[in-house]
Amino acid sequence: MIIIRHKVFIIVFFIILTYLLGNNCGKVVFAENKESVSNEAVYNMPINNVNRIDRTIVIGDDKDYPPYSFIDEKGNPTGFDIELAKAAAENMGFKVKIKLGVWSEIKNELENGQIDVIAGMFYSKDREKKYSFTTKSTISSADVFTRNGKSVKDMSDLRGKTVVVEKDEISEEYLKKQNIGINFIEVKSSEDALKLISKNQYDYSIVPTVIGNYFIKRDNFSNLKSNGLVINPDDYCFAVKKGNDDLLFALNGGLQILKATGKYDEMYDKWLGVYEEKNFYETVIKNIWLISALAVSVFLLLLWNITLKKRVDVRTKELLEVNESLSKNKQELLASNEEIEASYNELVAIEEELRNQYEMLMESEENLKKSEERNRAIVTAIPDIIFVVDENGVFKDCETKDNSILIKSKDEFIGKTLWEVLPPKIYEIAYIKIKVALENNSVESFEYEIDTPLGNKYFDLRIVKCRENEVIAISRDITIERKNQKEIEFLSYNDQLTGLYNRRFFEEELKRLDNSESLPFTVVMADVNGLKLINDSFGHAAGDELLKKVSSVMVRGCGDNGIIARVGGDEFVILLPRTNDVETEKILKNISELASKEEVASIKLSISFGFATKNHSEEDIFEILKKSEDFMYKRKLFESPSIRGKTIATIINTLHEKNKREEQHAHRVSEYCKFLGKAMDLSDDEIQELKTVGLLHDIGKIAIREDILNKHGNLTAEEWEELKRHPEIGYRILSSANDMAEIAEYVLAHHERWDGNGYPKGLKGEQIPLKSRIIAIADAFDAMISERPYKNSLSKEEAVKELIDNIGIQFDPELVKIFVEKVV
Structure with a gap:
């Protein structure tokens, strides 16, 4: 019972002691935070001078300087500066508006009178020339922040180093005055400075200690640390425009009220205390009263134990004297006491076991929670x-x-x-x-x-x-x-453009059908006439359209009788199992009739066919394939030239239908060529050839966009390069016809110049074919005297002068002389 009373007393004693110490600690904090202005002075300060009744003041600060001032996730201004300045102003009867912005702009707005107060600014003698400062709201210093593997013992370690700092931050001003050769990298915020260090882009950053610890904790910069240096500890104050002493006096009063009432300590601990790094000495000094009280309580407890022990001894003797008559029951009492002690020990053991089991259960629950979170993350991923x-x-x-x-x-x-x-x-x-x-x-x-x-x-x-x-x-x-798999399978056996089977499928199918059940087995080779010509004349889109129409015609012409494959650019194969020669002729005739009804760019479809039939098992299917191919090429020799001739005629007609000016120009150039040929005493055959070249010299313009040919005004560099392609295009079109090979060469060179600066080959002087030189003069002369969308025409006299001026530069001197004297 004595032990129990002893424990109860100790518990009650510590409760009372803690209460008393709590009150004393409050007084200590109050004492530590008092400024030179007394409470009486604070509460009796004159306030009429600042005319605060219904007055609204605008308090400004940096929008990105946590935990001092920043905009929270809901878009509201907050932080130690904001909360402290607002409370100080409201204590003095002001209404308050808060404005956060870029630090340099906020300082300008204070100087221009757009705001009344800056809630947080470091004091310096240079700044005191522009601003008036209240008593300090806190003292702040900077520190060097590095990655965990680096350390800085003092400022001399930074000599010649590159250091990241926030632009316009007062620490930079201080360090520049130390003149220790630091190379500064300025960024817009302390957070950006720490990010550069964390990402290993730089090694050192100097930012305010509290702000650095704030971002390390908020952004989880686990690889960063502070180095315990105290750099430029400065007073941190409210600032007003120089000369605004009434407002300054009022804010000082509001600040002293907050400190006197303990509100300041609450704000400080809430915003800054959690980010300060305190050394052992500071901790001891701050808690000296608590430590002293604990020491006194220990001393009192020891004294009480000694006194209690003496009283227990006295009381024991009294009990022994009083209870001598009860000696017979002593053994029973001892036994009962042992039993109680054993029960107590058992309860202690049970309590310990329950505690262990509870801790294991909590650990299991924590592990289960982590496992569930991990599993949820896996499921989400x-x-x-x-x-x-x-x-x-x-x-x-x-x-x-x-x-x-x-x-x-x-x-x-x-x-x-x-x-x-x-x-x-x-x-x-x-x-x-x-x-x-x-x-x-x-x-x-x-x-x-x-x-x-x-x-x-x-x-x-x-x-x-x-x-x-x-x-x-x-x-x-x-x-x-x-x-995707089905598409890949389709593309592995089908032609992407036409949708027909491809060469791979054809080769496998040819082997599969090479059996007696497929006899008679006919293999048809087909070649599209004029594909290259259409590609060169109208572009590959027209060529693709031609191949698609040919494919469609073949599919409709064969029906369900054959297997059609595209085995090359313009080559197709039709496999016709159980089909003889007569039936094959009917199918090909049907395909040709369907093709004659289709056209691309005004050009009729034309297909050359060749086929061979395997009638006996002993015949080699590849020999049959070769025969059909040879047959097709023989027919193509007869059909293709006429098709190309018709195609070229169609192309020139199409060009002239699209552009009547080009048609008239071609006829006039042809006539000039004829006259110049006669003046040069050329043969009739050469004169006829000159007339033909004159008609066809611009055939390549069929592939040039109409908006370029008919453009009003000067061509752009890209448009001019496009137009200069027409001699090459004309050459490719005409060279596809065997009987026009030389004409194609003349067309190719008709824009070459005598001085070698022409196109497309840059030929010079007599390297240029004679007929190309003749066309160049006729073409240029007609162009000069004709109306064009991009220029007015010249008179014949002006055109002749241009020809003469360009003798030996653009034109053959002898030919120009003949043209001027005998033709014009």
Whole structure:
């Protein structure tokens, strides 16, 4: 009983002592934070001078200087500066508006009178020339922040180093005055400075200690540390415009009220205390009263123990004297005491065991929580759906990162069986796989297709045992993979442009059909006439359109009788099993009739065919293929030239239909060429050839955009390069016809210059073919005297002068002389 009373006394004593110390600590904090102005002075300060009744003042500060001033996640201004300045102003009867912005702009606004107060500014003698400062609201210093592997013992370690600082921060001003050769990198905020150090872009940063610790904690810069230096400890104050002494006096008063009432300490601990690094000495000094009180309490406790022990001894003797008559029961009391002690020890042991079990339970719960968080992160990171299904095929649970990917909501299938939810073909396979996985402890999988509101989808299902009677089934959407696979399979055997079979399929199919069941087996080779000509004249888009139309014609002409494959650029093969020569002729005639009704860019489709038939098993199918190819090339020798001639005629007609000015220009150039040829005493054949070249010299313009040919004003550099392609295009068109090879050469060179600065080859002087030089003069002369969209025409006299001026530069001197004297 004495022991119990002793414990109760100690507990009550410490409660009372803690209460008393708490009150004393409050007084200590108050004493530490008092300024030179007394409470009486604060409460009796004159306030009429500042005319505060219904007056609103604007308090400004940096929008990005946490924890002193910043804009929180909800867009509200907050921080130690803001809360302290607002409270000080309101204590003095002011209404307050807060404005946060870029620090340099906020200082300018104070100087211009747009705001009344800056809530936080470091004091310096230089700044005192512009601003008036209140008593300090706190003292702040800077520190060197580095990565964990680096240390800085004093400022001399930074000599010659590169240091990242916030622009306009007072620490930079201080360090520059130390003149220790630091190379400063300025950034817009302390946070940016710390990020550069954390990312290993620089090694050192100097920022205010509190702000640095704030960002390390908020942004989790775990690889950064401060180095315990105290750099430029400065007073941190409210600042007003120089001369605004009434407002300054009022704010000083409000600040002293906050310190006197303890509100300042609450704000300080809330915003700054948690980020300050205190050394052991500061901690001891701050808690000296508590330590002293504890020492006194220990001394009193020891004294009380000694006194209590003496009293116990005296009382024991009294009890022994009084209870001599009860000596017979002594053994029973001792036994009872031993039993109580044993019970007490047993209770202590039980309590310890319960405590251990409780700690284990808490540890298990924490591990379970971490495991659940980890599993949730895994589920969120993967695109799969995870089902838990028991041995009876009942859905027990489902996890997915997004419930929208479920075909049915969880309420529609959790607690139901496979056959209540899935189609028969799927649930039968799934049920068998579940049984196998449970029995063999194996991973089972299969793919299935299911109809959804978005159409048919394909899934891959993997099943693995997780408990004695449950499996985890992981379903992954493989619809895109299956579609891609089918597209790849299609492209591996089909031509991408026409959709017909490709060479690979043709070669495999030729071998497959090479048997007696396919006899008679006819192989048809087909070649599209004029493809290159159309590509050169109208572009590859027109060529692609030609190939598509040819493919369509062949498919319609063959019907279900043959297998058609595109085996080259303009080459096709038709395989006709169980088809003889007569039937093949009918099919090809049908294809040709259909082709004659189609055209691309005003040019009729033309296809050259050749075929051969295998009638006996002993014949080599590759010999049949070669015969059909030879037959096709023989027919092409006869058909292709006439087709090319017709195509060239169509091209020139198309050009003239699109642009009547070009047609008239071609005829005039042809006439000038004829006259110049006669003046040079050329033969009739050469004169006729000159007339033809004159008509065809601009045929390449068929491939030039009409907006370029008809443009009003000067061409751009890109448009001019496009127009300069027409001699080459004309050459490719004309060279496809065997009887126009020389004409093609003349057309190619008709824009070459005598001095070698022409195009496309840069030929010079007599390297240029004679007829090309003649065309160049006729073409230029007609162009000068004709109206064009981009220029007015010249008179013949002006045009002749231009020709003469360009003798030996652009034109052949002798030819110009003949042209001027005998033609013009």
